[in-house]
Amino acid sequence: MKRFTRWAIPVLLAVSALPAETVREPVFVSFSAKDGNRIFVRDLKREEVTVLVDDQPVELRFFSYQDVRTAIAFVIENSPRTAFYRKSLPQFGRINTLDRIRYRLIDDFLEPLAQNAQLLIADFHQDLEIRQDFTDDLYALRSALDRLEPNLGILDRDRIPVGRMLARSVSLLQERPERRKALVFFTTTIDTDSVNDLEEYREMLRFADVDVFVVSFAVRQASGQGYSHAERVNRFYFSRLTEETSGQLYLSGEFVYLDELMDDLRARLTHTYTVGFYVEPKRHRDVHSLEVRLSRPKCEVRHRKTIYY
DSSP: OOSGGGGOOOOOOOOSOOOTTOOOEEEEEEEEEEOTTSOBOOOOOGGGEEEEETTEEOOOOEEESSOSOEEEEEEEEOSTTTOOSSSOBGGGTBOOHHHHHHHHIIIIIHHHHHTTEEEEEEEESSSEEEEEEEEOOHHHHHHHHHTOOOOOOOOOGGGOOHHHHHHHHHHHHHTOOOSEEEEEEEESSOOHHHHTTHHHHHHHHHHSOOEEEEEEOSOSSOOSTTOOHHHHHHHHHHHHHHTTTTOOEEEOSSSTTHHHHHHHHHHHHHSOEEEEEEEOOOSSOOEEEEEEEESSTTOEEEOOSEEEO
8 A cells, every 4th residue: 555654553463472382373353243123132152153264163262242351442523523613502502513422422431431441532633632541540531521622723624634533543552452442433524635545544444453433423315416525425435444344334414313323332332242263374464354153043243354364
């Protein structure tokens, strides 16, 4: 890729050292599952899960539900697109998207997730700024969100470097030692410049052991006249990115579905399984197909489709 190296993102999926006498590498993969009633499965047993690499089953050496070392980064767009007013005034119908996000995080996300994870709070405009580095300290996390103020700087609303900020967020997580890593990325729409770099960002995520969840405050059906090219391809773009991981795109332009989507996001972050297995390293590292199957009927499994070793 012509600019992939500039992000300096490590591409190894190994997260812990192996004994010196073996050359095999450990790989950890997370997935979530819903049953036929669209309810998250919470009682899977190891024997119900089969993992195939390059269509061949592998022996599971690690299986866990919620007791997994986890790192989650919450990265929020803070720009005139998400902060229309200097201060939200709900009594007058003035509510910044930025405030909708941070209040939901404070009320519903931090406490259940911090029990098993290290959390990071950051926002971006033209650059990425960490407001609270990885911690499980609820007071520090809430304080960081409370102090987050709208960035009302004047700029071209269509030139916010969304793709570059997402790549930098992934890079922060890649440096973490946890076995499970997730990025929750809040934005309006993809920017015009990043549209042309879709394949670069897809390849980046294919190599990274980070699950990416995108909450996009864009029009759900941006077709016809009156919409920019970035708005028209926004759903396709982020869907293609998140499908490289075990994450998902949540699209809520009109806020009608925001509560429902945020509830699903919280549940998916909370009710996730992680499996671990060994792979034989190749002379030349490559992308390998991955499939997670459940013996339980009528379950929809969400997982990354490839691993790299």
